[in-house]
Amino acid sequence: MQLTHRHPELVGKIVTVGTPMIGTLPNGRPVFNPDYTALRQDAYARGAVEELIRLQTRYVYSEPDTDELRRMASERMCRLPIETIRSFYDPDPGMDIAPLLESIAVPTLVTHGREDRLVTSDASAFIASRIVGAQLYLFNGRGHNPMFSATDEFCDVLRNFIRTGRAERTFRGPAAA
Template identity: 30%
Template sequence: MPEVQVNGIQLHYDEQGSGEPMLLIMGLATQMIAWPPPMLDALQAKGFRVIRFDNRDIGLSTKTDAPRPRRKDVLAAAASARFAKSDYLLSDMADDAAGLLDALGIDSAHVVGVSMGGMIAQELTIRHPEKVRSLTSIMSNTGNRRQGRPATTFLPALRRSMMAPPAETLDQAVDMGVLAWRQISGPQFDEQEIRSLVRAAVERDPDPIGRVRQLLAINASPDRTPALRKVTAPTLVIHGLLDRLVTPSGGMATAKAVPGSRLLMFPDMAHDLPRGRIPEIVDAITANAARAGQAAPAAASA
C-alpha cells in the first residue's frame, strides 16, 4: 500500500477510479478499511477518483512518539475543554489531509468525512478553502460541546470502551471491537461483516492507544462554529436520527452554521453507514459535488 510523507509524518493511503478527486476522511479510532466497499465502488462508478487514508495514530500511518495518555487526563479533557491537552489538534490532522492532496498533485478535491473525519473535513475547508470543491460532513458536529454530545445513557459504555486495557489475545480484541461497533450501530448492523472488518483492523494495528490520542485531539480543539459561517464550498450534512455517539443536534448545528448547506437525516441510521442507505448517500454526495460546478479550482485538470 502506498504512503507519503506529509506534515512530518507518514500517511498510508489508497485510491481507486479516475475523474474528479474525492478525499474520504475516516473517524475516531477507525481505519480507512472501514469505508464500505459498496460505497467506494458506487462513488467510483459515479466518476470519482476515490482517495482514502489512515489518519495519524491509526492503521499503518505514523504513531505519535510521546508518553501514553493517563486515564485521569482523558477524563478531565472529557469534562472540560479547559483541561484538555493533546499532542496535536484536529487542525493538524486537517493539514495532514491537505498535505496528502499536495503529495498526490491534486489542487482541490471533494471532501467527505465521517464522525471525527467530518470534523477534520470541516477544518480542512476552513484552513484550506482553495483545496475543497465541496464538503460532506457525516454524523459529526461543530465542536460546540453543547451540541452533538454523546447521549447521557451512552456515556458509561463510551468511557469503558475508550479506556479499556489492551486485549490479551486477537480473539478478545475482535470481540471487544465488535461490541463497540454494535453499541454505536443502527438496526442494519451486520455482525459477520463487522467481525471480519474488526479482525482485519486489529491485524493491521494491534495497539489501541491511537484512539485515545485522537479523542484528546477532539476535546482539545476549539469550536468551529464561527469559522463555519464563512464556508462557501457547497456543503451537505448527513446524520442519523438514532445516533447516540454524536447525537443529531450535532448535524443540525453544522447545517445551521454553514450558509446554504443541505441537511439529510435518516430515521434508521445511527453512528454508522447503513448498507441499505448507501445508494441514497452516494447520490446525495454526488449531487452536492455537482453544485461546485465550474467554480471549483482546477476542476478541468484534476
Template identity: 30%
Template sequence: MYAKLNGTEIFFDIEGSGFSIEGNRLSPKPSIIVLHGGLGFDHAYLRPDLGKLSDIAQIIFVDLRGQGRSGRPDLSTCTLEQMADDVVSLCGHLGISSPIVFGHSAGGFVALHLALKYPSFTGGLILCGSSPTTASLDDDGGTVAPPLASRASPDALAAAARIFSGEITSETIALFFTEVAPYYAAPANMDRVPQLLDLCSADIGMMRHFMHDIAPSYDVRSRLQEIVVPALVLVGRYDWVCPPRASRFLAKNIPRSTLVEFAASGHFLFMEESEEFCSVVREFVGTIGVPQAG
C-alpha cells in the same frame, strides 16, 4: 501507494479513473478525498460503500498520519491541522485540484480544519456522522438519537464507560469491537458492523492520543460561517456518537449546506442505507462540477 509528505509516509489508494469516455473525448471526473474516523482506524471500513461512487468520481482513500498503513511520526505532530495539511500536500503530489473532501466522524473534524485553513482549496465538503465539537450541544428540539444506555447490554455499557473515560488499552479496544461497536448502527443493522470493522486496523497509541490530547479541545462552532464551499451534511437517526443535533448545528451554521438525515441508520449510514447514501452523494457531486482538465 505511498507519498512522503511533511516528514512522514502517507498511504493512499485510488479507486476509479480520473477521466470518463464521453463520445469521442475524455471528460474529467471530480475527485473525492475520503478521510476515515477514529481517530486510530484506517480507511478500509469506508471502502466497500464509497468505492461504489467510482463511476462518477475518482475516489482517493487516505490513511491519516499515524494510522493504518501510513507512517508513525511523533504523536505531537498528529494534530487535526497537520492532518489537513497532509491532505493538501497529497493533492499537490497527485496533481488534484478542487477535490470534494469526505470526512466520516473524526475525519470530518479534519475536513473542517482543512476548509477553514484553506477556504478555496476544496470544491465541496461531505460531512458524514460528524460534529463541530466534542462538547455537549443544547437540545434544539429536533430528532434525538436513542442513548446508548437505552439499548446496550450491561457488558457493553461497562466497556463503553471504560473507553470513553480514556482507558485505551488492548483489552478495552478488543471490548470495543466486540461489545460496543455494534451499537453504533441502528438496531436492525447491528449484526453487520463486525464484518465491516474486521477490515480495519486499530492503532492504540493514536486512539489514546485522540481521546486524551485532541478530542477534549476540539471545537470549531464559532468559525463555521467562514466555510465558503458547498457542504453536504449527513447523519443517521440512531447515531448517538455524533448525534443528529450536531449535524443540524453544522448545517445551520455552514452557509452553503444541505442536511440529509437517514431514518434507518446510525453512525455507519453509508453501509446501513448504502443505496440512498450513494444517491444523495451522487446528486451533490453532480452540483459541484469538475475543474478544467489541464
C-alpha cells in the same frame, strides 16, 4: 472543516457524515450519547482495548441488519497497533469545529443517520444551521454510518449533490420506501 477554514481555496465542496463536535449543543443536549461516553471512559481508563472496539462498533452499527458490518469493523480494528486504537479514543480538541462553522463558505452537504445511537442528529442540524447555504440530509432508519448501511441511497444523494449542488435523492429504490 479545519482545512476549509484555513484554506478555502483548496476545497470545492464538503460532505459530512455524522460529524461529532465537543461538548453540548445550545439546547443543552450532549452531542455524544451519554451512555456511550460513560462506557467508553470506563473502558479507556481500564485499558480494555477490545471492549472499546466492541462498544464503538455496537453504537456505530446499531441497525438490526448490520451484524456483518459490526463483525468486519471489529476484526479490522483489532489488527491495528494498540497505540493507534487508544489514540482514536483520546479526547481531540480539534473536534471543536463549532467556532469554525460560520467561516465555511463552500457548498456543504451535512448528512446523518436519523437513528444514530452514537452522535445525535441534532449535532448535524446545528452544523448545517451555522454554515451559510448548507443542506442537511437525514437518512431515515439509519445509524452513524449510512454510507455502509444505506449505500445505494448514500451514493445517490452524494452523486446528486456533486453534480447539482442539491441534497436530494434522485433514484427512488427500496431504501426510500
